[in-house]
Amino acid sequence: MSKNIVLKLAEKRASIREYSNERISLNDVLYAIKTALQAPSGANKQPWRFIIIENPDLKLKIRELCEHAEKKFYESNIAGWFKEWLEKRGLSWRKPFLTDAPYLIAVFADMRAPFAKESVWIAVGYMLLALEERGIASLTYTPPNFEEIRKLLGVPRGYKLEVIIPVGKKLKEKIKEPRMKINDAVYLNKWGVGIEYAES
């Protein structure tokens, strides 16, 4: 087995908001979900359920509902550093990736399970790396109107929509946002006590 593959995949993956209309293989999407299904979960309840959305009309409906909710959210809730951060990146209430990406993966958590949210997001982490391994771009999009989308997809009450992950081919290369180094984020035995570590 080659070395440091997980780190290399993690470094390579960036959050992609612009997708080409190139098709991808449904098998690659299922490969990523198969990987996610191996994640640990509270009492092994495996509280995750996945809906793959490929129907163009349904994607459009989801986009419309989300953009309507996002527009209200942007108008009322966003200010300060966050507003600036979004504007610098040209981000707005518009969510074209919801129709441009060939597939959306809606991920639900069974909230009756212990540590449902934690478990589902570990599974999402697994999935992102598996998608990257297959050369598939992704984004973790958390819609404000999660209940509306749950109902639209016929999902029983008690399951919460945690995230919609558009997957596909990126329209263009994107430089990943910078990340902290070990020395910025890791302490030894106590908060504030750094670790001697030379970044390679």
Add this chain to the structure above:
Amino acid sequence: MSKNIVLKLAEKRASIREYSNERISLNDVLYAIKTALQAPSGANKQPWRFIIIENPDLKLKIRELCEHAEKKFYESNIAGWFKEWLEKRGLSWRKPFLTDAPYLIAVFADMRAPFAKESVWIAVGYMLLALEERGIASLTYTPPNFEEIRKLLGVPRGYKLEVIIPVGKKLKEKIKEPRMKINDAVYLNKWGVGIEYAES
């Protein structure tokens, strides 16, 4: 690059509660954290902070505090299917892995950041796969007394202890709990609509 490595690592990894006293390399632990640091996060706030605990006295103190809290929790909160599930596996309020594992990784979330919890658990997912790649066993242990441990480690208010991950060499092989198949957990376009998929 070899094929299906992420899936293979995910399949191989099981939650390990029994650790040998064999040392592991701190560099391998840092490799996994370096991988976690590459995870996506809300507005790239990177809300994760990691404390690696190697001091034996500190590990013992953490174990004592957690077992005290677990004992109360087990006596008052656990019943029904969950009690049965735990008993079948010999699980109790005793948490020997907190002293037996050579390192504990305490993972904190800066709760002021957007989607702090979601982001941190994606990073945990990345970390578990990177640990497995280096042959290191792990467990996601979520102590009930997270505030007590935060204070013990000198962590500022506002950071929440999400998980303690003991890492080390497993004492013995363990069979992974069974997982759902694609056909149990994945739908197409609508809840309840299965996908044609033959498990290989």
